Amino acid sequence: MLAxxxxxxxxxxxxxxxxxxxxxxxxxxxxxxxxxxxxxxxPLFVINPEIVRHAGRKNLSWEGCLSFPDGRGKVPRASSVLxxxxxxxxxxxxxxxxxLWAQIFQHEINHLNGILYVDRVKDxxxxxxxxxxxxRIVDKK
Numbered sequence: 001m002l003a004x005x006x007x008x009x010x011x012x013x014x015x016x017x018x019x020x021x022x023x024x025x026x027x028x029x030x031x032x033x034x035x036x037x038x039x040x041x042x043p044l045f046v047i048n049p050e051i052v053r054h055a056g057r058k059n060l061s062w063e064g065c066l067s068f069p070d071g072r073g074k075v076p077r078a079s080s081v082l083x084x085x086x087x088x089x090x091x092x093x094x095x096x097x098x099x100l101w102a103q104i105f106q107h108e109i110n111h112l113n114g115i116l117y118v119d120r121v122k123d124x125x126x127x128x129x130x131x132x133x134x135x136r137i138v139d140k141k
Contacts, residue, residue: 001026002043010066011038012104014111017067023048025108029100041101049085049109052094054078061103062137063117064130072133074126075117077103 001024005013009032015024028042056079063075080098083105087093097105107117121127128136 002028002045005066008066008069012108013066014108016111023112025049025112027101027104027108029104038100045088046083046085047087049083049105049112051081051106051109052084053082054080055082055096056080056098059103060122061100062133063103063107064133065107065117067111067116068118070130071118072128072130072137073118073121074123075107075120076122077106077120081105083109 001013001015001018001020004018005011005026005028011029011032012025012027015022024045024047026042027044027046028040029038030040030042031038058076059079060074060076062072064072079102080096081102082094082096084092084094110116110120118127
C-alpha cells in the first residue's frame with residue numbers, strides 16, 4: 001500500500017483502493033507537487049480506525065484522491081478529530097489529530113466506509129481537474 005501510495009504521489013490510501021477488503025489505511029505527510037512545503041510525518045499504518053468525536057469548526061479544504069487522480073474539490077472536514085485505531089503492533093490507540101492530518105484521517109476512514117470525497121463536496125462548482133487546480137489555486141499562492 002505504501003509503495004502504491006508513494007508512486008501515485010498520494011498522502012493516504014485505504015486498503016479497498018488496492019483491492020484489499022480490510023479496514024487498513026496508511027497516512028503520510030510529505031512534500032507533494034501541490035503542497036511542496038509539507039513537513040514529513042509518518043508513514044502511519046492504522047487498522048480498524050474510527051472517528052470517536054469531531055471537534056472544532058468545519059473547514060472547506062481542497063482534496064484529491066488516488067481513486068480520481070485527475071480531480072480536486074472542496075470538502076468540509078472537522079478541524080480536529082479524536083480517532084481510535086490499532087497500530088501495526090496490535091496496540092489500541094486513541095489520539096486527537098488536527099489540521100491536514102485530521103483531514104487525511106477523515107478522508108481515509110470515509111474510504112473504508114464506502115464514501116468518496118466527491119460524495120462530500122458541497123459545491124459541485126469547486127470540482128476541477130488537477131491541471132486547472134494547479135493553474136487557478138496553487139500557482140496563485
